[in-house]
Amino acid sequence: MSEPAPQSDPGPGSGPGRPYGPGFAPSPVPVPDDEPLMRDLIGAMLRRVRQEQGRTLREVAEAAQVSLPYLSEVERGRKEPSSEVLAAIRQALGLRLVDLVGGMHMELAAPAVVPVQGVPGSLGRGPAGGHRAVMLAA
Numbered sequence: 001m002s003e004p005a006p007q008s009d010p011g012p013g014s015g016p017g018r019p020y021g022p023g024f025a026p027s028p029v030p031v032p033d034d035e036p037l038m039r040d041l042i043g044a045m046l047r048r049v050r051q052e053q054g055r056t057l058r059e060v061a062e063a064a065q066v067s068l069p070y071l072s073e074v075e076r077g078r079k080e081p082s083s084e085v086l087a088a089i090r091q092a093l094g095l096r097l098v099d100l101v102g103g104m105h106m107e108l109a110a111p112a113v114v115p116v117q118g119v120p121g122s123l124g125r126g127p128a129g130g131h132r133a134v135m136l137a138a
Helices: 038-052 057-064 068-075 083-092 097-109
Strands: none
Touching: 038 068, 038 083, 038 097, 057 068, 057 083, 068 083, 083 097
């Protein structure tokens, strides 16, 4: 009869309340101060789409079966909807999840226009009025 294999100590990164596995110690990732909150992005996108469709808060709230005040708070970034409520709102607007997430990606990935140092009033123009290239790293 063979003996059972000895159990190794899983280390400080696992056990009850620590589902990440042996040796994993999650550390907070610094977030730039200028990054918006997800609820602000979601709310702004939902409001923009609703307004582009020429619909009122009341129309969308009724279609999504959420209260008008709650939808207003979501659009203003004051409430963070559950995934179920968000699904109801985006469906009421005729959006797919990929449309919502893709729109937020485009908003975040849009290059910022930075004035050229030393040239007042210039936006993205290089020396002598020429254009300046901006390289972004992914």
